[in-house]
Amino acid sequence: MAKKKFVVGCYDDEAVLFSAVKKIRTAGYKIKDVYTPFPVHGLDHALGMRETSIHTAGFIYGITGTTTALSCMSWILASDWPLNIGGKPHFALPAWIPITFELTVLFAAVGMVYTFCYLCQLAPFVKKHHFHPRATDDLFVMVIECTEKTNTEDLQAFVKNAGAVEVNVQVAEEGWWFGRYDKNEMPFEQKIVAA
Amino acid sequence: MHLKYESQLREPLVNGKKTYHDVTEDIVRPIEAKPSKLWYIGFYIAVALLLFGIYSVYRDVTYGIGQWNLNKTVGWGWDITNFVWWVGIGHAGTLISAILLLFRQGWRTGVNRAAEAMTIFAVMCAGQFPIWHMGRVWMGFFVLPYPNTRGPLWVNFNSPLLWDVFAISTYFTVSLLFWYSGLLPDLATVRDRAKTKLRKYLYGVASFGWNGSTKHWQRHESLSLVLAGLSAPLVLSVHTIVSFDFATSVIPGWHTTIFPPYFVAGAIFSGFAMVQTLLLIVRKVFAMEDYITIGHIEAMNKVIVLTGSIVGCAYLTELFMAFYSQNKYEGYAFFYSRANFFSPYGWAYWGMMTCNVLSPQIFWFKKLRRNLFVTFFMSVIVNIGMWFERFVIIVTSIYRDYLPSSWTVYYSPSIWEIGFYVGTFGLFFTCFFLFAKYFPVIAIAEIKHVLKTSGESFKESVDNIEKQSAAEFAHEYAH
Numbered sequence: 001m002a003k004k005k006f007v008v009g010c011y012d013d014e015a016v017l018f019s020a021v022k023k024i025r026t027a028g029y030k031i032k033d034v035y036t037p038f039p040v041h042g043l044d045h046a047l048g049m050r051e052t053s054i055h056t057a058g059f060i061y062g063i064t065g066t067t068t069a070l071s072c073m074s075w076i077l078a079s080d081w082p083l084n085i086g087g088k089p090h091f092a093l094p095a096w097i098p099i100t101f102e103l104t105v106l107f108a109a110v111g112m113v114y115t116f117c118y119l120c121q122l123a124p125f126v127k128k129h130h131f132h133p134r135a136t137d138d139l140f141v142m143v144i145e146c147t148e149k150t151n152t153e154d155l156q157a158f159v160k161n162a163g164a165v166e167v168n169v170q171v172a173e174e175g176w177w178f179g180r181y182d183k184n185e186m187p188f189e190q191k192i193v194a195a
Numbered sequence: 196m197h198l199k200y201e202s203q204l205r206e207p208l209v210n211g212k213k214t215y216h217d218v219t220e221d222i223v224r225p226i227e228a229k230p231s232k233l234w235y236i237g238f239y240i241a242v243a244l245l246l247f248g249i250y251s252v253y254r255d256v257t258y259g260i261g262q263w264n265l266n267k268t269v270g271w272g273w274d275i276t277n278f279v280w281w282v283g284i285g286h287a288g289t290l291i292s293a294i295l296l297l298f299r300q301g302w303r304t305g306v307n308r309a310a311e312a313m314t315i316f317a318v319m320c321a322g323q324f325p326i327w328h329m330g331r332v333w334m335g336f337f338v339l340p341y342p343n344t345r346g347p348l349w350v351n352f353n354s355p356l357l358w359d360v361f362a363i364s365t366y367f368t369v370s371l372l373f374w375y376s377g378l379l380p381d382l383a384t385v386r387d388r389a390k391t392k393l394r395k396y397l398y399g400v401a402s403f404g405w406n407g408s409t410k411h412w413q414r415h416e417s418l419s420l421v422l423a424g425l426s427a428p429l430v431l432s433v434h435t436i437v438s439f440d441f442a443t444s445v446i447p448g449w450h451t452t453i454f455p456p457y458f459v460a461g462a463i464f465s466g467f468a469m470v471q472t473l474l475l476i477v478r479k480v481f482a483m484e485d486y487i488t489i490g491h492i493e494a495m496n497k498v499i500v501l502t503g504s505i506v507g508c509a510y511l512t513e514l515f516m517a518f519y520s521q522n523k524y525e526g527y528a529f530f531y532s533r534a535n536f537f538s539p540y541g542w543a544y545w546g547m548m549t550c551n552v553l554s555p556q557i558f559w560f561k562k563l564r565r566n567l568f569v570t571f572f573m574s575v576i577v578n579i580g581m582w583f584e585r586f587v588i589i590v591t592s593i594y595r596d597y598l599p600s601s602w603t604v605y606y607s608p609s610i611w612e613i614g615f616y617v618g619t620f621g622l623f624f625t626c627f628f629l630f631a632k633y634f635p636v637i638a639i640a641e642i643k644h645v646l647k648t649s650g651e652s653f654k655e656s657v658d659n660i661e662k663q664s665a666a667e668f669a670h671e672y673a674h
Contacts, residue, residue: 014647037215037384037638039412052414058421076340076349085353095353098436102361105425109369113376117403117417120377120411126404130433131225136384138215181399 003186005171006032007155008131009164010139014040017140020162021046024144024193029155032145054119055184058112059161065107127179128179129172129186139166200590204488208642208649209527210303213485215643222637223385223483227394230632241624248618251611252327255564262611268596269606274328277587277616280323281623282363282437283458283581286430288314289370292377293426296419298321301649302494304641305486307475308381310470311374312634316626317469320619325359327615355439362436369429373422376415379405381635423461434462435604443589448528448592457509461581464502464551467495468577473627475571476637485635489565496564498575503555506584510552533592539605540591550580552615 005183011017011185017034021043024031031047077083078090116124135141144159146152146169156167213221230238254262265272290311295303329335338360340350350357360361383405386398405411437457441449471492480488517529533544554576564570595602630636647653660668 004377007274018215033408033410035407037219037407037410038380038643039416040409043409044413047409049410049413052410052417054417055421060423060592062425072340073352075353081346083351085351088353092353098355098432098439099352099361101428101432102365105429106365107316109422109425111374111417112421113372115374116414119413120408123406124400124402127399128404128406130220130387130406133387136380136387137219141407144377145377166489175414176404180396181389182395 003171003173005152005169006131006148007144007146007150007152007159008161008168008170009142009144009156009162010132010134011142011163011167012139012165013163014043016030016163017142018043018046020142020159022163023161024142027158029150029158030145032143035131035141035143037136037138037140040140040182054112054115057115058108061107061111061115063103065104066100066108069103070096072101072114085102121176125178125180126176127181128176129170129174131170131172196276205325205649206488207651207653208305208488208490208645210488210651212652213646213650215646218642218646219384219388221226221485221641222482222599222635222639222642224379225631226385226417226605226633226635227388227390228255229256231366234632238625241628244617244621245539245625246618246621247614248616248621248631251614251618252323254399254611255330255615258295258614260328262609264607264609264612266603266606267595267601269590270443271589271593272606273586273608273612274324274614275447277590277619278321279326279437279458279585280582281317281324281619283365283434283462283585284469284578285317285321285364285370285466286434286459286462287313287470288312289373289426290463291470292425293430296423297427301645302491303490304638305430305491306470306474306495306637307641308374308377308531308634308638309474309630309636311370311377311471312627312630312636313473314370315367315374316465316623316630317466318363318370319626320623321621322363322367323615323622343504348420355436358436359440362433366429366433369426370561371423373419374424376418376422377638377641378634379403380407380415380640383407384468398452406502431459434459446592447522447524448526448532448588450511453512453516457506457513458508460482460502460505461551462524464499464506464555465578465581467498467502468574468581470494470572471499471574472578475567475574477631479632481636483637486642490565492567492570493561495563496570497572498556499573500555500558500564501662503551503558503577507552510548526593528592532595533587540587540594543587544591547583547587550576554580591610603604 004113005048009020011020016038019035019038021031025046034043034047036043074091077092098182121128131143132139132141142159142164144155146155152169156169160167177186179185209218211217212537260274263272263274288307291303291310292307295307326332333516338350338357340352340363340375379402382398382402386395388404389395390400411554435455435458438454442451443455474487475492514534517525531538532540536545554573555571556572590606594606663671
């Protein structure tokens with residue numbers, strides 16, 4: 001991973017944020033992300049993000065659970081070790097519905113949560129650069145990626161004009177690393193892309 | 196942007212003119228402050244109960260469950276009663292977080308976090324009972340279907356008791372994941388405000404490096420919605436399967452098809468009562484009156500009176516069916532063992548009727564729904580009633596079987612049975628006290644999400660809209 005230079009603009013009202021996002025995107029700047037203390041509906045579309053497909057993953061995990069449950073139970077009770085339970089059929093599908101349902105839910109839920117953590121790179125001991133500590137409190141923190149050609153002075157003024165209450169420039173690591181939040185360290189300092 | 200407008204007829208979900216920062220401050224304050232004396236007293240009492248429970252369980256394992264007063268006919272006594280009772284209590288948390296999310300009920304935001312925590316702790320308590328009831332608990336893993344050298348001798352997938360194993364463990368896992376994934380953003384809030392090194396470190400680990408990215412929120416919302424969609428039928432299935440433990444048997448009083456809906460309604464009923472008990476204490480002790488408003492309490496009381504009445508209908512239906520079927524054994528179970536006040540367990544049946552069916556009817560009155568003392572008192576009464584319900588179902592159906600020589604007039608618990616039950620209270624409250632101290636008891640991000648559309652300050656800002664005529668309103672807001 002590498003460090004990059006970012007212009008950070010902080011907004012304190014989501015209504016202002018929406019118009020700012022629009023202005024900055026039309027001006028041709030690349031918004032890396034907006035960090036918000038709660039889900040702001042419509043912001044993902046305003047930023048031009050595509051819909052997430054995590055629910056599709058959930059469906060696939062779910063049917064995996066269904067198949068696992070049904071195939072295991074039918075193999076076990078009808079083929080591997082058939083038990084005579086009151087002369088009832090060995091292949092007792094209605095009686096297997098509860099467990100099939102539970103395993104469907106279990107697989108879907110566990111699979112989706114792991115997928116979510118993987119996609120968002122969330123895990124214990126994972127650390128990321130946080131552009132503003134109040135991004136989890138009451139500020140909407142917009143982070144704009146700079147290239148060699150970006151004039152940071154101009155961009156800062158532009159972001160400020162769009163209603164930001166606080167603007168600054170930060171050089172930061174983009175990805176995650178193993179670290180602790182009581183220590184300030186940022187690894188991978190070798191090369192700085194786009195100074 | 197689309198029009199966000201909520202009628203003023205609805206009470207605000209957040210009282211006081213809060214900003215986003217105020218919300219953070221109010222909810223995180225108890226975590227950052229030193230716990231009060233009351234917290235310590237409560238916590239130590241809970242730990243003491245837990246220790247007594249651990250000792251009782253230790254004796255169950257070393258001496259065997261022969262130290263319980265179970266006898267020839269009553270093989271399921273307090274133990275299974277308590278199991279069903281705790282599982283039922285757990286259901287309210289999932290109902291609030293999942294079903295109310297799907298129904299878009301805004302008021303769930305104030306209470307869902309604590310209710311979900313309650314679910315997890317209640318299911319933990321519930322799980323203890325079937326586990327230690329096994330007696331030879333070191334053989335407990337026999338309930339899992341794994342290839343073994345005994346044949347392989349598999350578990351019986353047609354048995355409701357095995358369905359329970361799958362249902363309860365799935366329910367616990369899914370509830371835990373749902374709860375914790377919802378907690379991540381709030382733990383990150385605590386982390387980013389932390390002043391001490393230790394707190395920064397611990398909440399840093401616990402919050403998984405959450406940073407509030409828009410893409411992450413988008414996935415988080417999708418995840419919550421799907422988990423809610425999965426949990427809603429799950430929670431119904433869990434108590435349905437618990438009721439199958441009884442309903443698929445041929446014991447008079449158990450052998451009824453009405454059990455699944457009746458058990459689910461009862462579970463929601465008792466669960467909401469427990470949520471009331473806990474939240475009334477939490478809002479007082481942590482000064483959360485602005486977030487858990489009287490409106491929230493009233494809404495939950497409405498659920499209590501609804502589900503209580505459903506349970507009442509189920510009781511009457513059972514009695515009617517016992518009469519209508521003209522089955523002698525059914526009639527004996529219902530009209531002698533239960534409804535006859537002078538039979539050995541008649542008091543339990545009428546205690547159940549009074550607590551569950553008659554007393555919640557007071558919540559038809561708005562004044563009483565909005566009265567904190569009445570609500571607290573009723574929440575305890577309902578849970579006593581629901582415990583009686585399970586006791587009645589289990590014990591009155593089996594204390595007199597088909598062989599009169601096996602009959603015992605009275606089954607009463609030994610001190611170690613009571614100790615085990617008391618111990619689960621200890622476990623429950625120890626966990627809840629720790630949760631209340633170290634975790635945000637209200638979902639911070641979700642409150643912020645509804646703040647601008649349902650907070651008190653928003654309600655005032657729409658005053659002008661309220662005064663507009665329909666034509667003016669349409670003119671201004673039509674696109």
